[in-house]
Amino acid sequence: MSVRFCRIALATVAVSLAVFTATAFANPPNIVFIFSDDHAYQAISAYGEARKLLETPNLDRIATQGMRFDRCLVGNSICGPSRATILTGKYSHLNGFYNNSNSRFDGSQTTFPKLLQSAGYQTAIFGKWHLISDPTGFDYWHILPGQGIYYNPPMIKNGEQVKHEGYVTDIITDLSLDWLKSRDESKPFLLMCQHKAPHREWAPALRHLGHDNDREYPEPETLFDDYAGRGLAEREQDMTLEKTMNDLDVKLATPGSLTPQQRAEWDAYYKPRNDKFRAAKLSGKDLVRWRYNRYMHDYLGTVKAVDESVGRVLKFLDDEGLADNTIVVYASDQGFYLGEHGWFDKRWIFEESLRTPLLVRWPGVTRPGSTSAALVSNVDFAQTFLDVAGVRTPADMQGGSLVPLLKGERPADWRKAFYYHYYEYPVPHRVRPHYGVVTDRYKLVHFYAPDVEYWELFDRQSDPHELISVYGDAKYADVQQELHAEVDRQRTELKVPAEDDPVAYGGRRGAGQKAGQKTGQKGNAL
Numbered sequence: 001m002s003v004r005f006c007r008i009a010l011a012t013v014a015v016s017l018a019v020f021t022a023t024a025f026a027n028p029p030n031i032v033f034i035f036s037d038d039h040a041y042q043a044i045s046a047y048g049e050a051r052k053l054l055e056t057p058n059l060d061r062i063a064t065q066g067m068r069f070d071r072c073l074v075g076n077s078i079c080g081p082s083r084a085t086i087l088t089g090k091y092s093h094l095n096g097f098y099n100n101s102n103s104r105f106d107g108s109q110t111t112f113p114k115l116l117q118s119a120g121y122q123t124a125i126f127g128k129w130h131l132i133s134d135p136t137g138f139d140y141w142h143i144l145p146g147q148g149i150y151y152n153p154p155m156i157k158n159g160e161q162v163k164h165e166g167y168v169t170d171i172i173t174d175l176s177l178d179w180l181k182s183r184d185e186s187k188p189f190l191l192m193c194q195h196k197a198p199h200r201e202w203a204p205a206l207r208h209l210g211h212d213n214d215r216e217y218p219e220p221e222t223l224f225d226d227y228a229g230r231g232l233a234e235r236e237q238d239m240t241l242e243k244t245m246n247d248l249d250v251k252l253a254t255p256g257s258l259t260p261q262q263r264a265e266w267d268a269y270y271k272p273r274n275d276k277f278r279a280a281k282l283s284g285k286d287l288v289r290w291r292y293n294r295y296m297h298d299y300l301g302t303v304k305a306v307d308e309s310v311g312r313v314l315k316f317l318d319d320e321g322l323a324d325n326t327i328v329v330y331a332s333d334q335g336f337y338l339g340e341h342g343w344f345d346k347r348w349i350f351e352e353s354l355r356t357p358l359l360v361r362w363p364g365v366t367r368p369g370s371t372s373a374a375l376v377s378n379v380d381f382a383q384t385f386l387d388v389a390g391v392r393t394p395a396d397m398q399g400g401s402l403v404p405l406l407k408g409e410r411p412a413d414w415r416k417a418f419y420y421h422y423y424e425y426p427v428p429h430r431v432r433p434h435y436g437v438v439t440d441r442y443k444l445v446h447f448y449a450p451d452v453e454y455w456e457l458f459d460r461q462s463d464p465h466e467l468i469s470v471y472g473d474a475k476y477a478d479v480q481q482e483l484h485a486e487v488d489r490q491r492t493e494l495k496v497p498a499e500d501d502p503v504a505y506g507g508r509r510g511a512g513q514k515a516g517q518k519t520g521q522k523g524n525a526l
């Protein structure tokens with residue numbers, strides 16, 4: 001058994017494809033980036049997930065009229081770090097935003113919105129920002145502070161605090177469309193419409209309460225995973241439906257920001273169901289199953305509003321005659337667990353967390369209804385947007401432009417393996433720092449801190465749910481050796497420091513971790 005890896009040569013891809021300047025295009029395309037938070041590909045019907053959790057006709061329209069990427073990966077699977085990577089085209093260790101606990105985005109860095117702005121684009125961002133410092137590179141910004149809240153959210157408009165009444169997804173959509181209506185029609189635009197939904201605690205629009213008619217959802221095969229076959233990190237996490245979900249998550253507690261009228265609508269749905277739940281005194285697997293179904297009602301309810309938002313934006317582009325010269329990109333900041341392995345949340349290099357949805361419509365360039373299985377990533381987004389606009393890409397960005405893929409080409413030197421690195425520990429979910437390399441079929445993972453040190457190898461062809469590490473199995477000796485060489489090569493090429501920055505894990509410094517954990521050494525299996 002053997003796998004071969006070509007050198008990524010991403011720098012070559014970037015340079016060869018981004019040699020134009022904005023003036024090369026008489027009519028540069030507008031860019032609409034619709035971005036959600038924690039949106040699992042399993043919750044988009046265009047991805048055809050076996051559980052068929054819900055229908056998303058508007059998201060599916062982007063796929064039907066454009067391209068669905070089936071293996072879009074993220075470099076560090078949590079909110080802030082993904083956003084910093086998208087803006088800079090760089091991994092966390094170079095853009096400095098490692099975690100959601102104590103990282104702060106250095107807004108003086110080069111970002112793709114700044115470069116588009118310099119090239120004559122008008123730029124705006126609405127909704128979830130989550131990078132602590134104020135946005136830079138935008139003519140207009142109107143963002144949620146921190147994580148934001150679902151009902152009647154306070155927001156920050158160009159530095160000024162403002163209050164809104166209504167549901168957060170609708171408000172972000174309204175603000176985005178209002179800005180488009182008032183734009184300078186003589187210039188191309190970049191609109192970043194960034195939703196809070198479907199982030200925890202998954203609170204649907206009141207109109208969507210009961211959207212599923214109390215459906216019982218198909219369970220993932222791994223809902224009751226016992227984590228045998230994997231190591232301490234997987235066994236000792238804190239992100240299960242069984243132990244980690246709290247009353248606010250499952251709506252046994254009520255959010256404090258509802259108006260009295262909204263509260264009445266909320267109670268009309270949840271109270272009778274909660275009363276019935278309390279009377280049943282569920283425990284064990286029955287309790288997990290109840291939580292799973294409540295979680296699906298709520299999570300998918302928030303996705304329904306996101307799908308409606310996408311529909312409104314697409315309709316606006318149609319009505320205004322903008323659709324033909326606008327590239328529409330839909331993505332999330334990472335994937336998410338919808339009960340697989342008994343989990344919610346993200347963070348892992350494992351598939352549901354690592355993979356994020358990516359749908360792109362680019363009329364006249366991308367063939368409608370096409371799909372791509374190429375290993376693409378959020379590290380590629382900045383270079384893609386710059387390439388779309390004909391703007392030169394800085395040499396130190398670390399991804400590659402997706403434009404050739406969007407044109408239906410498959411560059412011979414496209415990456416065969418992707419590097420991943422997660423840091424945040426121990427709060428909030430006790431997922432230990434790890435890094436690894438991912439190919440079409442295999443995944444080599446190193447858990448290295450703070451009190452573990454082991455490698456794992458997964459063969460997704462024989463083990464699609466990644467349940468049994470085959471690290472150390474003689475049958476995989478060649479693969480293992482080649483992947484070790486690949487991860488070493490990528491760490492060098494991507495300039496990953498041999499020891500982590502002491503601030504990488506977040507939280508209080510010195511709490512639960514030692515600074516400068518060595519990350520390069522190899523060790524034993526399990």
Ligand code: CA
Pocket residue numbers: 037038078079080199333334
């Ligand atoms: Ca997120």
